[in-house]
Amino acid sequence: MQNNLIVSPTALTFAIILVAVALAINFKEHIGLEKDVLVGVIRAVIQLTVVGYVLTYIIKVDRVWLTLLMVAIIMLNAAWNARGRANGIPHAFVISLAAIATATILTLLLLVGAHAIAFVPSQVVPITGMIASNVMVATGLCYRSLNTSFHDQRQAVLERLALGADLKQASIVIVRTAIRTGMAPTVDSAKTVGLVSLPGMMSGLIFAGVDPTKAIMYQIMVTFMLLGATSLGSVIACYAAYPQFYNHDLQLR
Amino acid sequence: MTPIFELKQVGYKVDDQQILQQIDLTIQPGEFVTLAGPSGSGKSTLLRVLATLLTPTSGELWYNGQAQASYDKITYRREVSYCFQQPSLFGETVRDNLAFPFDIRKQAFDDTKATEALESVDLTASMLTKAITSLSGGEKQRVALIRNLLFPPKVLLLDEITTGLDGTTKAIVHRLINTMNQRGITVISVTHDEGEIAAASRLLQVVAGRLEVSADAK
Ligand SMILES: Nc1ncnc2c1ncn2[C@@H]1O[C@H](COP(=O)(O)OP(=O)(O)OP(=O)(O)O)[C@@H](O)[C@H]1O
Numbered sequence: 001m002q003n004n005l006i007v008s009p010t011a012l013t014f015a016i017i018l019v020a021v022a023l024a025i026n027f028k029e030h031i032g033l034e035k036d037v038l039v040g041v042i043r044a045v046i047q048l049t050v051v052g053y054v055l056t057y058i059i060k061v062d063r064v065w066l067t068l069l070m071v072a073i074i075m076l077n078a079a080w081n082a083r084g085r086a087n088g089i090p091h092a093f094v095i096s097l098a099a100i101a102t103a104t105i106l107t108l109l110l111l112v113g114a115h116a117i118a119f120v121p122s123q124v125v126p127i128t129g130m131i132a133s134n135v136m137v138a139t140g141l142c143y144r145s146l147n148t149s150f151h152d153q154r155q156a157v158l159e160r161l162a163l164g165a166d167l168k169q170a171s172i173v174i175v176r177t178a179i180r181t182g183m184a185p186t187v188d189s190a191k192t193v194g195l196v197s198l199p200g201m202m203s204g205l206i207f208a209g210v211d212p213t214k215a216i217m218y219q220i221m222v223t224f225m226l227l228g229a230t231s232l233g234s235v236i237a238c239y240a241a242y243p244q245f246y247n248h249d250l251q252l253r
Numbered sequence: 254m255t256p257i258f259e260l261k262q263v264g265y266k267v268d269d270q271q272i273l274q275q276i277d278l279t280i281q282p283g284e285f286v287t288l289a290g291p292s293g294s295g296k297s298t299l300l301r302v303l304a305t306l307l308t309p310t311s312g313e314l315w316y317n318g319q320a321q322a323s324y325d326k327i328t329y330r331r332e333v334s335y336c337f338q339q340p341s342l343f344g345e346t347v348r349d350n351l352a353f354p355f356d357i358r359k360q361a362f363d364d365t366k367a368t369e370a371l372e373s374v375d376l377t378a379s380m381l382t383k384a385i386t387s388l389s390g391g392e393k394q395r396v397a398l399i400r401n402l403l404f405p406p407k408v409l410l411l412d413e414i415t416t417g418l419d420g421t422t423k424a425i426v427h428r429l430i431n432t433m434n435q436r437g438i439t440v441i442s443v444t445h446d447e448g449e450i451a452a453a454s455r456l457l458q459v460v461a462g463r464l465e466v467s468a469d470a471k
């Protein structure tokens with residue numbers, strides 16, 4: 001089962017041809033992404049190599065504190081990235097961290113508590129990565145939706161305020177849309193899972209020779225877990241972010 | 254009598270642009286004040302300051318004998334109701350709009366009250382289920398106005414709410430506003446309308462962010 005999984009350095013070298021294809025298309029069609037493609041390739045190689053060694057070490061050492069440290073680093077990184085998508089919403093890092101950490105930790109606790117996964121680095125770290133990155137994307141989408149709606153619906157928000165609405169009453173329509181936007185990719189992929197794409201985790205297990213009927217059990221778990229985590233993350237992010245659009249005098253900034 | 258509004262040297266500034274300056278103004282409860290002046294002179298800004306949608310950057314503003322800043326904003330805005338120039342309606346139907354004032358007060362929607370309000374501007378209860386996208390300009394403006402009046406405020410700030418309306422609709426709106434004023438609601442109305450300016454009992458001109466008091470028109 002192990003042998004057919006090894007991607008040899010020769011095989012990887014050949015895969016560079018695929019990068020060359022991407023570059024060639026860029027040049028020929030004047031798409032202008034050559035630099036990004038190259039940066040992406042180089043970053044992917046470096047980051048994944050480092051992560052590969054780090055994970056090997058963490059899994060070998062198998063210390064709780066080290067696993068937790070890794071979980072913390074993943075969440076901090078995810079929060080930092082989400083903040084980058086906030087487009088100036090005040091306190092976006094703290095808000096993102098609260099959303100990502102709460103969603104990730106609660107989901108992890110639930111999974112470990114239910115013995116769906118064991119508290120070993122080889123399971124906790126990848127699952128954390130999966131949850132945190134999905135919540136990160138969800139939070140980013142929430143921010144974008146909030147920014148767009150508060151801009152486009154400025155007048156309607158002002159009118160609600162003028163009628164004597166509190167901040168929540170003035171924003172609730174916008175907040176609901178943002179939460180929906182944040183959850184949409186996860187809900188959509190839950191609807192099409194297996195029909196359109198075989199998700200990464202399930203594909204990986206099947207690759208590794210696990211019986212597909214077993215692999216789907218994991219995928220179902222992952223789907224549930226991501227639904228829960230992105231909903232929770234979106235709700236926390238949106239509820240913490242919408243008041244940032246107002247000042248102390250309950251006026252729109 | 255305690256004035257309902259007392260402005261002392263009120264100014265409003267954004268970045269380096271002085272939009273309102275040195276506004277001194279006293280308004281008594283129950284007055285009907287008409288504000289006129291060229292476009293861009295700061296009339297809407299003045300109303301927004303009165304409505305606490307903007308905070309003055311200088312001067313003092315007293316409402317009912319107390320500093321405006323000392324009031325709870327939400328209570329204040331329910332007492333001093335601002336009707337927008339070109340209002341936007343909420344949700345899907347007329348009912349959604351008339352339900353909003355009830356919702357924010359955590360009260361159940363009162364059909365009778367809503368119907369009465371519609372009738373006060375010559376609309377009928379059948380209007381409730383109408384989609385807001387299907388309303389005419391005059392209907393929109395009237396729905397927006399009664400949204401502000403379902404729970405009668407103490408002060409009504411009107412920002413050119415009759416602009417673009419035909420004569421009949423204007424008359425309907427005037428009738429309602431006059432009724433409200435006779436019931437003791439203070440009205441401050443911004444207008445470009447010749448007729449409204451001519452009929453004003455107290456006319457104030459805003460020019461380049463300053464108040465110019467004209468002689469009483471009547
Ligand atoms: N938030 C803002 N930032 C910068 N400038 C503003 C802002 N709000 C208003 N202004 C400027 O202040 C001036 C006064 O605007 P205001 O809307 O009060 O005018 P108005 O008298 O109501 O005009 P109109 O009769 O056209 O409605 C305008 O020059 C406007 O561009």
Ligand SMILES: [Mg+2]
Pocket residue numbers: 296297298338412
């Ligand atoms: Mg104006």
